[in-house]
Every structure is written in C-alpha cells, then in structure tokens.
Amino acid sequence: MITKQALGSTLFGMADILRDKVEDYKSYILSLLFFKRLSDNYTWESENGIKEFVKDNKREPNDREKEIILRRKHDFTIPDGCFWGDVRNAPLDKKNDALNKAVNAIADSNTSLKGVINTVRWNEPSPDGSGGKKLHPEVLSPLINYLDAVDLSNRNASVDILGDAYEYLIKRFADENRNGTTAGQFYTPQEVVDIIVRYLKPQKGSTLYDPTCGSGGFLINAAKYIKKTTGTQKNIRLFGQEDVWNTWAIANINMILHGLDAAIKKGDTLKDPKFTEEDNDLTIKTFDLVMANFPFSQENWWKNGEPKRDKKGKPITNKDGSPQLNYPGKEDFNDPYERFDYGIPPFSNGDFAFLQHIVASMNESGKAGVVCPQGVLFRGQPQKTEEEDGQNRKADDEYLIRRGFLQGPVNKDGEFVHAINIIDAIVVLPGNLFYGTTIPGSILLFNKNKPEERKNKVLMVYAAKEGWYKEESNMNTLLPQDILRISTILESWGDMEIAKAWITSQKSRLRDLIQEELDFKKGEIDLDTQEDIELAKDKHQKAGELVKAKEAEGKKPTQAQLNNLQKAKETLEKLIKQKEQRIADAEGQAEKERIAIDEVETELLTMLADPELRKRYFSVVDMEELEENEFNLNIPRYVDTFEPEEEIDLKEAIEGFESAMDYEAKITSFISSMKQSLGM
Known part of the structure; x- marks a missing residue:
C-alpha cells in the first residue's frame, strides 16, 4: 500500500509540471487524480468481483453473471473507451480531446458527477487564437505519465490514505497561496476546525450543515470524529453549499474520496440557499449542527449595489480599483426566506447576513460554531438621546442584531418576540491565523437550547495572548498545547473537575x-x-x-x-x-x-x-454585565488582556543604578584628567 507521504509527494510533484502553465492549477491536478481513482478502482472492483465469484463457485462466470457482478460492484459507471488507459494511450495531438471526452462521458453516465469530474475543460482552446490548446499536450502528457505510475485502486490506496493525501494536497495549495484570496475560499486551518468540532460534539444520527463549505474541511473532520466515537462515519448526515464552481467540485471529490455520502450543492447561500424544506422551498431547512467559516465582511452580499459616479458620470473607485457602491434603502427589502428576524444587515457588509442565515438553519435545539471577524463583536452603536449625550442617534442595525442574539428577536415595534440568549461562548483568536486575510478572527458558538445554568451567561475566552500561538513570518499557527488550552476552557467553563x-x-x-x-x-x-x-x-x-x-x-x-x-x-x-x-x-x-x-x-x-x-484567560459574563456594556462583546471589557509588567527586585535595581552612576562618575573624572594632561 502506498503511504500518505508518497502519494502526497507524487501529487504535489504534478504541481511542479503545471505551475505557471495554467491558472488555478490545483483544479487540474485534483480532477485528474479523481479520474484516475475512478478508473483504477473500477478495474480493481471488476477483477475482485470475478475472483470472488470463482472462489465461491469454482468456475468462471458467464456473460450474464459477469454483468450482474459488475453492476453490483460499481458505485459509478465508466463507459467503454473512457478509462485512464484509453487517455494514456491516445496520440499526443489527441490526448486533450481524449481526456475531455472521457470525463464528460463519465459525467453524463453519473448524475452525481456532473460538473465534478468534468469541471476542467481539458481541450479548451488557447486564448491567443493560435488554434492550439490552453493546456499544451506536451504539458498534459508528462502530467498523465507522472500519475500513471501510481495505482490508485483500493489494492494500493485505501480510502483513508487517499482522503488524507487529498487533504494534504489542499493544505499545500493553501500554504502556497496563503496571502491570496483564493486560499481562504477553500481551506480553514485544521486546528480551528478541531476546536469547533470537539466543542459541538456531533452525535450518532446528527445532521451537520456548512453553508460556505469550501473544500469540506468541517464536514470531513466531523465525519472523522463520529467514526472515532461511534465506529462508523455513516452515523452522521452531511450537507454543504459552496458558490465557487471549482471549489464546489473539489468539495464533492473530497467527499467521494473519503467514502462519504454528503450532499454538496452549488449556489450563493445568501441569495439562493439550496437547502429548504421539501414542502416549501422558501422555508430554510434546519439542522442539529452548523459549522462555518464564511467570507469575512463580504460587500454587496445582496447584489443590489450600484456604482457611485462623479459629476461627469464616471464610476468612483476605491484605492484597489474596485468601484464604490451606493445601496438602496431597506424599506422595501424583503428576504423571501425570512431569515433576518434580528434585523436587516447593512448591504455593504455580509457578516450579520451569514450569521442570521446560520441561526435560521439551526433547529430548536441546534448548535453552531462559526469563524468570523472580531468586528461582529463590537461594530454598531446603541440608540442615544439628546439627554444622554447631546445627540439624537438611532441604534445601528449591527448593534440591534447582536443584542438580539443575546436577548431575543424583536418585532417591528421593537418589542421582544421571545427572550432567549443563543450566544454560548466567544473565542478571540490571534491575527494572521486564516488564509487570505490578516484580520483577527474569532469563534462564535451558538446554542438554541442552552443549559438552565448558562441561559443568561456568555463564556468569553481570550486566546490571542502572546505565547499562546506560534508566530511565523507569513502566518500564525496554533500548536497542540494551544488547542488544549482553548478547548479546556471551553469545555470546563471554569469547573476544575471537568477541566481535569x-x-x-x-x-x-x-x-x-x-x-x-x-x-x-x-x-x-x-x-x-x-x-x-x-x-x-x-x-x-x-x-x-x-x-x-x-x-x-x-x-x-x-x-x-x-x-x-x-x-x-x-x-x-x-x-x-x-x-x-x-x-x-x-x-x-x-x-x-x-x-x-x-x-x-x-x-x-x-x-x-x-x-x-x-x-487573564476567560470570563463568564452574565446578562446584567452585558447590558451595562451596551452589548458590546469586545473581549477587553470582560477579560484582562493586558500583559502584566515583569516584577523587579527594587533593592537590586537601586543598587544597579547606583553602581552605574559611580561608574559614570569615574569615567567623567578620567576624561577630565586626560584633557588637562593634553592641555585641552
């Protein structure tokens, strides 16, 4: 059996062949890997099924029996002429077309693989109009030959090895592009995923949903957790949505390679949520658990912004060249899915839109763990009157939504529909921890059915303290001891026996x-x-x-x-x-x-x-204190985040100072005597 290291090294070696040849080359490698896995395993399953028949019946199967064996053994259909060997053996000038034909034929024969195995157009024309291929056959051919040497069937690559190697490759791609925007689209650091999964503790039969699933890290980790605790990963039902086409395909491949039966759908979660109730497609489907790392502070999340224009009608742009936008008023806004019970978020920032979608996707006893920017903890201002501070200011929408999470949703008249605090805990993380952004992140943990003793309390954990993470030049990381520190505080809520x-x-x-x-x-x-x-x-x-x-x-x-x-x-x-x-x-x-x-x-x-x-580590804050702080959840209001100055021995410091002064006096006297002797 091939090792995870050997397979991972082979796959990343393919990146060296493709690098600078095509953009987003990870999709090319992952798609090719998936095609070879299906082809190799199909052949192995066929051979293995016939061997089992011969062993049991002491004879070769006839054509009818062989047809039944093959139908039962295969999860996917591969048409004749569409196997890996057919592509490998195609002439150089026909190789792109042979590969493109094969993956499209497989997609047509397997509904679940449409847009997944054929997400890459292998015969796409070169954009320079030369009549050649975008991916030159002389690049594709060595790529195929490189992977050809590795048997990816179950005979040589188990589901665990293949899945782990795939995850390893995804992380390597993210590391390579850690400062680019695409890395954050498809990968969340495993340490953060681990903290959230272990706090929420999926149970046998749980339904788990990730509305912005990327490559599926939360879903995979939860499946591994349930396999460890219950014996099989089939004891959890997985659902995810992803808007970026290539990332959606990667997530689907990830599920299949891990042997998971997960529903991953393509679309914009805020504008076009795919998981709705069967009897009403405008009612959001609810789940036991929701885990997410949504795009931080997404602008124009409802796609209703219009470019600002100067007096001459020219678009006004930001420093990065993107257009500045004007947004309509909220008076006529209507979310057909009725998710915004706590208030309509500003159209210029999608953080509270994603958070409310997540809350709407939790069932009556649902829990959620969400990675989000720290700004959601304190952005927005409460209402102020002239008597209070000399001004007449309405409460900001973001303030009202955050207050609603802590006290309950309100109706149009500002009256509470029902009082409930659904924020369970908050973890403030160090900056530069996530791919594609240096913005300090946090973890918000929701619970719609909090234990009685915690109903009006919120646990605040400060995990951004110096020394509680590994500082690196490009990106910070959490080490095992950092995970232990954070998870212990979350689990125990300060209870010594639970912590032990x-x-x-x-x-x-x-x-x-x-x-x-x-x-x-x-x-x-x-x-x-x-x-x-x-x-x-x-x-x-x-x-x-x-x-x-x-x-x-x-x-x-x-x-x-x-x-x-x-x-x-x-x-x-x-x-x-x-x-x-x-x-x-x-x-x-x-x-x-x-x-x-x-x-x-x-x-x-x-x-x-x-x-x-x-x-200095955490605080369990009650509702009275939260109200006193006007529902501002900025962690320094509740946890002592200041590093204490190092204590010094005062007597020793004074002696050192006096000694330094004596030395200075001696040097001054020596210099004076030297000047006199030189007649200066």
Whole structure:
C-alpha cells in the first residue's frame, strides 16, 4: 500500500509540471487524480468481483453473471473507451480531446458527477487564437505519465490514505497561496476546525450543515470524529453549499474520496440557499449542527449595489480599483426566506447576513460554531438621546442584531418576540491565523437550547495572548498545547473537575497527533532525500571500485581518483548528516510540543485555582454585565488582556543604578584628567 507521504509527494510533484502553465492549477491536478481513482478502482472492483465469484463457485462466470457482478460492484459507471488507459494511450495531438471526452462521458453516465469530474475543460482552446490548446499536450502528457505510475485502486490506496493525501494536497495549495484570496475560499486551518468540532460534539444520527463549505474541511473532520466515537462515519448526515464552481467540485471529490455520502450543492447561500424544506422551498431547512467559516465582511452580499459616479458620470473607485457602491434603502427589502428576524444587515457588509442565515438553519435545539471577524463583536452603536449625550442617534442595525442574539428577536415595534440568549461562548483568536486575510478572527458558538445554568451567561475566552500561538513570518499557527488550552476552557467553563477530566482525555489524543505529524515529517524527509542519497551512494561506490581496481592491478590509484573518492565520500556524509539533522529537528519539535502539553496542564490547573489568574484567560459574563456594556462583546471589557509588567527586585535595581552612576562618575573624572594632561 502506498503511504500518505508518497502519494502526497507524487501529487504535489504534478504541481511542479503545471505551475505557471495554467491558472488555478490545483483544479487540474485534483480532477485528474479523481479520474484516475475512478478508473483504477473500477478495474480493481471488476477483477475482485470475478475472483470472488470463482472462489465461491469454482468456475468462471458467464456473460450474464459477469454483468450482474459488475453492476453490483460499481458505485459509478465508466463507459467503454473512457478509462485512464484509453487517455494514456491516445496520440499526443489527441490526448486533450481524449481526456475531455472521457470525463464528460463519465459525467453524463453519473448524475452525481456532473460538473465534478468534468469541471476542467481539458481541450479548451488557447486564448491567443493560435488554434492550439490552453493546456499544451506536451504539458498534459508528462502530467498523465507522472500519475500513471501510481495505482490508485483500493489494492494500493485505501480510502483513508487517499482522503488524507487529498487533504494534504489542499493544505499545500493553501500554504502556497496563503496571502491570496483564493486560499481562504477553500481551506480553514485544521486546528480551528478541531476546536469547533470537539466543542459541538456531533452525535450518532446528527445532521451537520456548512453553508460556505469550501473544500469540506468541517464536514470531513466531523465525519472523522463520529467514526472515532461511534465506529462508523455513516452515523452522521452531511450537507454543504459552496458558490465557487471549482471549489464546489473539489468539495464533492473530497467527499467521494473519503467514502462519504454528503450532499454538496452549488449556489450563493445568501441569495439562493439550496437547502429548504421539501414542502416549501422558501422555508430554510434546519439542522442539529452548523459549522462555518464564511467570507469575512463580504460587500454587496445582496447584489443590489450600484456604482457611485462623479459629476461627469464616471464610476468612483476605491484605492484597489474596485468601484464604490451606493445601496438602496431597506424599506422595501424583503428576504423571501425570512431569515433576518434580528434585523436587516447593512448591504455593504455580509457578516450579520451569514450569521442570521446560520441561526435560521439551526433547529430548536441546534448548535453552531462559526469563524468570523472580531468586528461582529463590537461594530454598531446603541440608540442615544439628546439627554444622554447631546445627540439624537438611532441604534445601528449591527448593534440591534447582536443584542438580539443575546436577548431575543424583536418585532417591528421593537418589542421582544421571545427572550432567549443563543450566544454560548466567544473565542478571540490571534491575527494572521486564516488564509487570505490578516484580520483577527474569532469563534462564535451558538446554542438554541442552552443549559438552565448558562441561559443568561456568555463564556468569553481570550486566546490571542502572546505565547499562546506560534508566530511565523507569513502566518500564525496554533500548536497542540494551544488547542488544549482553548478547548479546556471551553469545555470546563471554569469547573476544575471537568477541566481535569478533559485534559486527561485530550492529552493522549494530542500526543497521538504529535506522533502522527512526526511520522509524516520523517516520511517526507525520507522521500525528499532518498534520490540524492542514492545517487551519492552510487557515485561513492563507483569511485571506490575504480580505486580498488587499480590496487588489484598492483598499481597506485591516481590522485584524481583518490580526490574523487574523497569528494564522493564527503558529499554522501554531508547528505546523510543533513537528513539526520532534519529528523533530529523534527523530533526536537515534537518533544517540545509534548513537554508543552504537560506545562499547559499545570498552567491551566494553577489558573483555575486562582481567581486573579482566571481574569487573564476567560470570563463568564452574565446578562446584567452585558447590558451595562451596551452589548458590546469586545473581549477587553470582560477579560484582562493586558500583559502584566515583569516584577523587579527594587533593592537590586537601586543598587544597579547606583553602581552605574559611580561608574559614570569615574569615567567623567578620567576624561577630565586626560584633557588637562593634553592641555585641552
């Protein structure tokens, strides 16, 4: 069986062939991978089914029996002439057309694969009008040959290996484009996904929905969680919607490669939500759990903005060249799906539109975990009268929506329809943690059926403290010990006994993750260095054989031969030493993380026992305090986010100061005496 590292390395090697040849080359690689998987597995399933028949019946199946075997064994249909081998064997000038024909024929034969396997137009004409192909056959051919060497059937690549390699590739693509806008469209850091999934704890039979699912990270992680806790990933039903066509196709492929039966639909979630009730397509379908990382602060989310124009009628643009927009009033706005019970968000920012869609998608006891910009915690102002502060200001829509989440929706007269606080907890995260944006993010955790003791409380967790994440030049990351710190506070709400039990259960899990990551890195190092070391060994062996051959003839080796032998030896030793150092560095990092987990355990238990220390980590805030703060959820209002200054020994500081002053006086006296002796 192929390893995840080997398959991942092969797939990313394909990127080197395609890079700078086409835009969004990840779609080309992932689509080609999927086609080969279907083809390889179809052939393997056929062979395996016939072998099982022969074993059971002691004879070969006849044509009718063979037809039944093949029909039962295959999840997907592949028409004759549309297999991987047919494309591989096509002449160079026909290869693009053969591939395009094959994937389109498969899409036509399998309704669920339409737009998925054929999302790439392999025979698309070159935009320069030359009559050639956009992806030149001399690029496509080595790409096919590169992947051809790998058997992607179940015989060599299990669902787990294939799925993990696919996720690895998606992360590598995101890392490559971490500062670009597309990376954030399809990938959410696994550490953040893990925190949300483990707080919401999917149960057997749960329905889970992601309205902006990207490549499907939340859905995959939840399926893995349910498999670990119940024994099979089939104990959860998965639903997702994605608006970007290529990303939607990637998500569908991701589900299939992981062996998941998930409904992933294409469309704009706010304008055209695809999951509605069967008996009323204007009623939003509700779910047990919702998880999402929606596009931060999406402008013109209802697509009703009109470009601003100057006196000459020319569009007015922003610094980045995008048009400035005017939006209509809200008097005539109507959401046909009736999702905005808490207020109509500003058309210039979609954060509260997505949040209200998510809330509308939760059933009566539903929960949600949502990644969003920190601005949703404090944007918007309450109503103010002239008596209060000399002005007459209406409450902002964003303020009213946030207050509604905490107190309940209101009717047109401003009266509460019913009082309910659905915000369960808030986690403030460090900046530069998400792909495509440096904006500091947060996690909002909703619950429509909060326990009685928490109904009028909100847990505030400050996870952006210096040292609680790994700072890197391009992007910050959460380490296992950081996940432990955040998840323990979320799980325990400050209860020491719950915290102890949680830490015990999570330590072993996180240690396993550290070991898995270490094993993966060591496997990558082996693959990265194998070819160079083998070449160096071969060179060293040949140089040694030349020297031995001379000595066997009773002759003295030439100086050049001895120099070549020495150089080959040094090169080999250097490569081996570099590999050993890389492995040692990886093992050292893993050991640091293991130690850090133990240190965080001690830190957390010490903190929970000390009321003053607690204030620097989290706060359980009641409704009275929230009202006093006018429902502003900015974390410094509730948690002490200021770093305490390091304590110093005053006596020691004074002695040091006096010593420095004495030294300065001596130097001044010495300089004066030197000036006198020189007559200055």
